[in-house]
Amino acid sequence: MNVRRLQIAPLLVLGIALAVVVAWEDRDPAQVVPPDRREVVFWHFWGGRDRAVVEDIVARFNASQDEHFVRAIAMPGNNLDLKFFLSVAGGDPPDLLNQDDPIVADWALRGVLMPIDELASEAEQEELRRELFPAARKLGEYDGRLYALCNGLDVRVLYYNKTLLDAHGLAPPTTWDNLNRINAVISPPDEWNPTRPIGYLPDPRRLWAWGIVFGGRFYDEADGRVTANQPPIARALDWMRSFSEQYGADRVSAFRTGDQSLTGASSPLLQGRYAVVMDGQWRVREIMAAAEAARREGEAVTQYGVTPLPAPPGGKENAGWVNGNLFVVPRAANNPEGAWAFMKFWCGLAGHEAEAARACVAGGWIPPTRRVTQHPVFQRYLNDNPLFETFVDLAESENQVPRPVVPGAALFDQELVGAAERAMYRDDAPPSQELLDGVTRRVQQRIEELADEPR
Amino acid sequence: MTRVTPHPQARPLGRIVAALPFVGPWLVGFLALVVYPFAATLYWSFCRYDLLSPPRPVGTANYERLADELLSGGRFGQAVWNTAYYALLSVPLSIALGVSLAVILSWKVRGQAVFRTLIFLPSVVPTVAAAVVWTWLLDPKNGLVNKALSIVGLPGGGWFTSVRESLNPADWSATLTAWQAGNQALLPFGSKDGLVLMSLWGVGNFMIIYLAALGNVPKQLYEAAEIDGAGPLRRFRHITLPMLSPVIFFNLVMGIIQAVQAFTQVYIVSEGQGGPAGSTLVLSLHLFRSAFRELDMGYASAMAWTLFVLVLAVTAVLFRTSRHWVHHQGAAR
Numbered sequence: 147m148n149v150r151r152l153q154i155a156p157l158l159v160l161g162i163a164l165a166v167v168v169a170w171e172d173r174d175p176a177q178v179v180p181p182d183r184r185e186v187v188f189w190h191f192w193g194g195r196d197r198a199v200v201e202d203i204v205a206r207f208n209a210s211q212d213e214h215f216v217r218a219i220a221m222p223g224n225n226l227d228l229k230f231f232l233s234v235a236g237g238d239p240p241d242l243l244n245q246d247d248p249i250v251a252d253w254a255l256r257g258v259l260m261p262i263d264e265l266a267s268e269a270e271q272e273e274l275r276r277e278l279f280p281a282a283r284k285l286g287e288y289d290g291r292l293y294a295l296c297n298g299l300d301v302r303v304l305y306y307n308k309t310l311l312d313a314h315g316l317a318p319p320t321t322w323d324n325l326n327r328i329n330a331v332i333s334p335p336d337e338w339n340p341t342r343p344i345g346y347l348p349d350p351r352r353l354w355a356w357g358i359v360f361g362g363r364f365y366d367e368a369d370g371r372v373t374a375n376q377p378p379i380a381r382a383l384d385w386m387r388s389f390s391e392q393y394g395a396d397r398v399s400a401f402r403t404g405d406q407s408l409t410g411a412s413s414p415l416l417q418g419r420y421a422v423v424m425d426g427q428w429r430v431r432e433i434m435a436a437a438e439a440a441r442r443e444g445e446a447v448t449q450y451g452v453t454p455l456p457a458p459p460g461g462k463e464n465a466g467w468v469n470g471n472l473f474v475v476p477r478a479a480n481n482p483e484g485a486w487a488f489m490k491f492w493c494g495l496a497g498h499e500a501e502a503a504r505a506c507v508a509g510g511w512i513p514p515t516r517r518v519t520q521h522p523v524f525q526r527y528l529n530d531n532p533l534f535e536t537f538v539d540l541a542e543s544e545n546q547v548p549r550p551v552v553p554g555a556a557l558f559d560q561e562l563v564g565a566a567e568r569a570m571y572r573d574d575a576p577p578s579q580e581l582l583d584g585v586t587r588r589v590q591q592r593i594e595e596l597a598d599e600p601r
Numbered sequence: 602m603t604r605v606t607p608h609p610q611a612r613p614l615g616r617i618v619a620a621l622p623f624v625g626p627w628l629v630g631f632l633a634l635v636v637y638p639f640a641a642t643l644y645w646s647f648c649r650y651d652l653l654s655p656p657r658p659v660g661t662a663n664y665e666r667l668a669d670e671l672l673s674g675g676r677f678g679q680a681v682w683n684t685a686y687y688a689l690l691s692v693p694l695s696i697a698l699g700v701s702l703a704v705i706l707s708w709k710v711r712g713q714a715v716f717r718t719l720i721f722l723p724s725v726v727p728t729v730a731a732a733v734v735w736t737w738l739l740d741p742k743n744g745l746v747n748k749a750l751s752i753v754g755l756p757g758g759g760w761f762t763s764v765r766e767s768l769n770p771a772d773w774s775a776t777l778t779a780w781q782a783g784n785q786a787l788l789p790f791g792s793k794d795g796l797v798l799m800s801l802w803g804v805g806n807f808m809i810i811y812l813a814a815l816g817n818v819p820k821q822l823y824e825a826a827e828i829d830g831a832g833p834l835r836r837f838r839h840i841t842l843p844m845l846s847p848v849i850f851f852n853l854v855m856g857i858i859q860a861v862q863a864f865t866q867v868y869i870v871s872e873g874q875g876g877p878a879g880s881t882l883v884l885s886l887h888l889f890r891s892a893f894r895e896l897d898m899g900y901a902s903a904m905a906w907t908l909f910v911l912v913l914a915v916t917a918v919l920f921r922t923s924r925h926w927v928h929h930q931g932a933a934r
Contacts, residue, residue, distance in 0.1 A: 224873070225873075225893075228893045228894070231652070231893075231896070232652075234653070235652045235653055252896065256651060256653045256654065256896075257653070258653065339785065340742065394779070394784065394785070394786060395764075396759045396762075396763050396765065396786065396787045397785065397786075397787065399759055399762040399763055399764075399877060400741035400742065400759045400762050400763065400787060401742070402762065554895065556890075556894045556895050557894075557895050560874070560890070560894075563876075564876075564878060564879050567764075567876060567877050567878035567879070568764075568878045568879075571763070571764050571877050571878050572764050572878055573775055574771070588675070592895075595649070
């Protein structure tokens with residue numbers, strides 16, 4: 147037994163040494179911080195095709211620098227906000243985070259984030275005030291101060307299958323009446339079955355969008371009151387649940403399975419399962435790719451179009467729900483100056499428009515500032531991708547509203563979407579107004595509790 | 602006369618000192634990872650706490666909120682119902698299935714070992730992988746389960762996309778009414794029923810314990826019963842079941858604890874949301890979301906303690922009632 151032990155020991159040592167050598171050799175040279183630079187540890191959630199775009203931005207920034215060096219760490223997007231929060235609680239956060247969860251107010255309230263005005267010079271703050279799109283500003287602002295810098299907006303529009311609509315003699319859903327006529331013609335409720343395409347089916351999560359389009363506001367910043375029970379929002383929910391009532395709640399939810407997949411060939415629009423869907427700008431490159439593939443194969447190219455969400459009578463034009471990707475710098479960051487330099491580079495501030503335009507074109511992203519959209523590189527992209535123009539126009543609209551940036555935003559989202567799901571998927575759900583009254587009461591109570599806590 | 606002095610380590614204190622280096626690492630782990638969180642969460646359950654600011658005592662506010670949500674059908678009430686539904690269906694079904702499979706697999710037939718392995722195999726699949734596979738199997742459009750049901754002319758269930766409950770008579774009557782009206786409607790099998798089905802897939806863990814217990818049933822009991830003219834069913838009812846009852850009791854208690862703690866599979870099928878419409882928001886998921894999504898550690902701690910007391914109470918009741926139905930070999934009754 148002793149002899150065997152003696153043989154195992156050198157083997158173990160050899161194995162460990164080999165592993166160390168392999169790990170050393172395997173180090174990505176792009177991640178090695180040069181001795182004369184200050185490291186910026188950057189967590190982000192970009193994966194797939196976008197990850198290469200992000201790595202390219204980081205490489206270009208590092209090449210342009212002689213002071214800072216960004217070391218990018220791609221994290222799974224799921225629970226990234228939780229990982230970041232725990233790293234702050236544990237006292238070892240990154241220098242910079244890019245993510246899209248509605249957490250700015252919760253973190254700002256707790257003193258986790260460094261306000262942008264502590265990072266930016268007076269001139270840079272003035273540039274932000276002048277150039278940032280309204281939605282980009284609203285996304286990062288809490289209690290009158292900017293805590294997060296938006297590097298790309300996610301704008302929702304209605305995509306429509308023009309070929310399918312034309313075949314039925316239908317006009318695009320550019321008006322409220324047009325949209326509501328589509329279902330009656332393409333998928334009459336008494337004849338429709340789930341193997342056939344459907345006109346349009348609202349997603350419960352998009353009450354955030356339709357509530358605004360119907361003329362409602364979910365939160366009154368001036369009074370600090372939750373207003374999710376405003377009559378226009380209740381009307382929007384009534385309209386959304388009317389689809390389930392006509393087609394059957396179970397069949398609607400079963401038909402929707404898998405629709406939430408973000409990208410790829412499973413896109414419900416490209417599959418021809420819907421005539422109209424609400425979706426973001428990332429579908430544009432899928433549509434272009436599908437058209438290119440069809441042309442290559444010699445097949446007929448399906449035509450698609452985009453339009454802003456049409457407003458019902460009394461509603462708001464060019465309105466909807468907008469989200470975005472946000473940079474935040476934790477207060478405990480080791481190198482906030484380096485983080486700010488990188489944020490400016492990516493977002494096209496302080497003379498970096500060309501870099502930002504290049505990044506947005508590569509990723510198919512909507513820039514957060516007017517100046518980047520006007521850059522020749524981005525203008526060329528718009529000429530080549532006409533569908534994209536609607537998104538950029540909408541980014542400028544004051545009626546594009548993000549989820550309220552309030553503490554307890556996760557609860558607000560869960561309560562509101564939960565109410566919409568109940569209305570749409572449960573036959574025995576209470577009236578919409580009653581559901582929204584409950585949401586308003588509970589979220590208001592939570593916000594007051596949080597505001598009441600001593601810091 | 603020689604007096605024998607006891608070895609110093611034979612004295613109690615000396616023995617403890619000698620043992621400490623051996624149990625020390627475990628003791629440190631136990632104190633830091635079990636006792637401290639246990640005590641800390643009890644304190645936090647009477648506080649508002651978000652991990653960053655110091656905990657602030659708020660008396661019984663968190664427990665009052667739980668009681669209010671329970672009575673008004675709020676999220677905690679919903680989570681309690683979802684958990685109870687899951688436990689009420691999955692535990693008895695897994696016992697029934699586990700016992701039946703164990704009895705069948707105890708028959709001496711060719712390939713017995715192969716069948717046993719096949720039944721046990723799903724239990725070694727990681728929960729996450731199993732949950733992903735089941736979301737596909739139970740997909741209402743393309744899933745194998747609905748396809749199989751359609752072969753026998755049944756419309757299939759909405760499973761993880763549906764809020765319906767197979768235990769709810771109102772959902773059955775809605776389905777029947779729709780059918781009578783000539784409308785297409787799915788069977789009322791919803792998200793929680795899907796979770797129950799998924800739990801039954803891993804019944805091999807329980808089955809293996811029943812199988813071991815079956816091997817310990819004295820053969821002469823069956824022989825005596827056979828001589829007395831008892832058929833297979835009576836032998837099962839009067840010998841197999843009573844002899845298995847201690848193991849059934851063990852699996853019942855463990856099953857309830859596991860059902861109340863169900864998290865991973867629920868997290869995967871609902872993408873951490875507990876949807877649709879809160880129908881899979883079980884207690885563990887609600888606890889996780891409250892603690893780490895809403896940073897409401899006090900409320901989550903109060904929930905954890907309520908959960909603990911609940912499981913303790915159920916287990917105590919089971920122990921009390923066990924003397925009426927659990928048979929111990931050779932024990933006086």
